[in-house]
Amino acid sequence: MVIFVLMPILLIIFYAFTNADGNFTLENVTGLFTEQYRRSAILRSVGMGISATAICLLIGYPVAYILSNRKYNKISVLIILFLVPMWVHFLLRTIATRELLQNFGLLEFSYFAVLFGLVYNFLPFMIFPIYSSLMRMDYSLQEASSDLGATNMQTFTRVIVPMSVPGIMAGTVMVLTPAISTFVISDILSSGRVRLLGDLIFNYFEGRQHNVGAALSLVLFMLVFVSLLLSKEEKTGRGASI
Amino acid sequence: MDTKTRTTAISEWFKKVSPKKVLARSYLALVLLILYAPIFYMVFFSFMDVRFMGMDGNFTFDNYRFMFNDPTLRRALRNTLIITLTSATIATILGTLGAIGIFYMNRNPKRVMLFGNQINVVNPEVVTAMGLFLFFTVAFMPLGDLILPHNFAFGFVTIIIGHVALCTPFVVLNILPRLRRINPNNYEAALDLGASPFHALRRVIIPEIFPAMLGAFVLSITLSLDDFLITRFNSGVVETLSLYIYSAARFGNAETMGAIRALATVMFVGAISIIAIGTLAQNRLARSKFKKT
Numbered sequence: 458m459v460i461f462v463l464m465p466i467l468l469i470i471f472y473a474f475t476n477a478d479g480n481f482t483l484e485n486v487t488g489l490f491t492e493q494y495r496r497s498a499i500l501r502s503v504g505m506g507i508s509a510t511a512i513c514l515l516i517g518y519p520v521a522y523i524l525s526n527r528k529y530n531k532i533s534v535l536i537i538l539f540l541v542p543m544w545v546h547f548l549l550r551t552i553a554t555r556e557l558l559q560n561f562g563l564l565e566f567s568y569f570a571v572l573f574g575l576v577y578n579f580l581p582f583m584i585f586p587i588y589s590s591l592m593r594m595d596y597s598l599q600e601a602s603s604d605l606g607a608t609n610m611q612t613f614t615r616v617i618v619p620m621s622v623p624g625i626m627a628g629t630v631m632v633l634t635p636a637i638s639t640f641v642i643s644d645i646l647s648s649g650r651v652r653l654l655g656d657l658i659f660n661y662f663e664g665r666q667h668n669v670g671a672a673l674s675l676v677l678f679m680l681v682f683v684s685l686l687l688s689k690e691e692k693t694g695r696g697a698s699i
Numbered sequence: 700m701d702t703k704t705r706t707t708a709i710s711e712w713f714k715k716v717s718p719k720k721v722l723a724r725s726y727l728a729l730v731l732l733i734l735y736a737p738i739f740y741m742v743f744f745s746f747m748d749v750r751f752m753g754m755d756g757n758f759t760f761d762n763y764r765f766m767f768n769d770p771t772l773r774r775a776l777r778n779t780l781i782i783t784l785t786s787a788t789i790a791t792i793l794g795t796l797g798a799i800g801i802f803y804m805n806r807n808p809k810r811v812m813l814f815g816n817q818i819n820v821v822n823p824e825v826v827t828a829m830g831l832f833l834f835f836t837v838a839f840m841p842l843g844d845l846i847l848p849h850n851f852a853f854g855f856v857t858i859i860i861g862h863v864a865l866c867t868p869f870v871v872l873n874i875l876p877r878l879r880r881i882n883p884n885n886y887e888a889a890l891d892l893g894a895s896p897f898h899a900l901r902r903v904i905i906p907e908i909f910p911a912m913l914g915a916f917v918l919s920i921t922l923s924l925d926d927f928l929i930t931r932f933n934s935g936v937v938e939t940l941s942l943y944i945y946s947a948a949r950f951g952n953a954e955t956m957g958a959i960r961a962l963a964t965v966m967f968v969g970a971i972s973i974i975a976i977g978t979l980a981q982n983r984l985a986r987s988k989f990k991k992t
Contacts, residue, residue, distance in 0.1 A: 465827065465829075465830025465831050465833065465834045466818075466826075466830055468830060468833040468834055468837060469826065469829060469830050469833060472833055516730065519726060520726070520727060520730055523723045523724075523726065523727055524727070526723075534978060535727070537974060537978070538731060539730075539731070539734065540974075541967075541970055541971060541974060542734050542735065542738060543921075544921065544966065544967075544969075544970030544973075544974075545738060545963055545966050545967050545970065546924065546925060546940070546941070546944060546962075546963070546966060547925055547927075548927060548941060548944040548945055548948065549741070549944060549959060549962065549963040549966070550737060550738065550963075551948075552741075552944070552948050552959065553737035553738060553740055553741045553963065554737045555948075556740070557736060557737050557740050577733070577734070577737075580730075580734070630821060634821050634822075634823055635823065635824070637823070638823030638824065638825050638826070640825060640928065641927055641928075641945065645948055645949075654825075655823075655825050658825050658829060659825070659928075659931075662829065662832070662932060667829075667832075667833065670829055671829060671833065674825060674826045674829045674830070677823050677825065677826050678822065678823075678826050681821055681822060681823060681826075682818070684821075685817065685818070685821055
């Protein structure tokens with residue numbers, strides 16, 4: 458495990474700080490900020506990732522809530538229906554999305570198309586963690602809250618949502634990571650017009666400029682690492698307050 | 700039925716079904732519709748002789764015929780099967796052993812290992828793919844050249860190693876919660892009764908975590924099948940299903956595009972039948988248990 462986890466990451470760092478001849482250089486890293494092309498790709502990726510995650514949360518939370526609520530949903534296997542599309546290869550799904558959008562004339566709006574593709578592909582990743590955290594919740598807590606005089610809305614905002622925060626965090630990480638780093642989805646849905654970080658890494662890889670690719674990978678890795686640390690922080694902070 | 704009873708029946712139904720419930724159900728239906736629309740679209744056009752979906756065409760089975768006869772696609776399918784099954788098996792074994800090892804570790808090394816595991820789970824696939832590629836070029840190839848007489852190149856071995864590296868952390872995450880639920884006394888009892896540690900592992904722990912291992916195996920298969928980037932970065936000249944689909948998406952002609960739709964249909968039907976069989980089997984199992992007690 459040490460070999461296959463640590464070594465590749467160390468090598469990425471090594472390559473990010475060297476040029477093609479193996480000499481030390483900061484060029485690749487500073488290039489991330491000075492070169493318009495790369496900087497805008499990074500910003501675009503982060504923006505796309507965050508908006509896709511927010512939309513997934515907005516659409517996915519009600520789905521998870523309705524599915525987990527006994528009042529609305531008595532068929533427990535219904536959740537499986539949200540899982541089945543995941544079993545079809547994601548490239549096939551993306552191609553289908555492209556041609557469907559094309560027929561509605563929506564493929565012209567590249568940003569919309571990519572965002573739609575991201576949300577479409579990663580929505581289940583948001584629904585499942587929230588669903589399972591809501592399912593684990595003790596139903597008597599809701600009853601207690603309404604017995605104590607809370608309105609339904611108050612019960613929802615004060616009891617149910619705070620209890621599902623771990624699910625929301627897990628879902629956010631699971632959507633944000635692939636959405637920031639996606640390559641194929643943006644490539645297929647915008648025919649290369651919306652360039653994200655993943656596309657750039659892939660292009661530099663194809664062009665045999667591994668050092669620049671490594672520097673970009675390092676940025677992605679740092680982004681994800683920070684979000685991972687933040688989610689850890691959240692957990693320990695909550696633990697301390699209890 | 701006359702009008703009067705019909706209206707009462709409808710108002711009864713409205714009393715039973717609150718508007719909130721209707722709203723909730725229609726919302727679920729809408730999301731499901733969006734989730735399934737592209738797939739059904741593909742299934743429908745898999746029976747049409749057109750290059751792009753949405754064009755006018757005639758009903759045909761040609762796409763399926765082409766899918767089964769195209770030598771490139773068949774080779775890709777065979778390679779994918781080999782890669783997926785091999786890497787899922789290795790990942791399940793490695794991950795299970797790793798999970799057991801981590802479970803019995805002391806507190807601090809355990810935390811380090813879990814964090815390392817977590818990094819690999821959330822690490823974007825591009826980064827893993829890039830890292831593995833660099834790793835193979837820097838460390839693996841020179842070593843291979845030393846040991847093997849002919850040149851060691853990117854191919855099956857590198858893809859399988861890459862997929863194992865991708866799947867193993869997920870296997871560990873699947874197995875660990877199951878290990879926590881085992882009564883630790885069982886293992887101790889086995890040791891007290893004279894079993895060797897290996898024997899106790901095989902006879903006591905493995906049977907307990909077997910369902911989780913099965914789940915991890917299925918998860919590994921899905922991950923490996925769905926992977927594109929690790930394969931693309933480390934494949935050399937080996938063709939797999941993902942690469943075939945990607946190249947068809949970018950530069951496909953009418954025949955490959957049709958074959959891809961047929962492939963999607965087959966995958967979708969396969970997924971539905973596997974899930975249906977699984978649910979039925981589970982229900983039957985639950986019922987037979989219920990009868991016994």
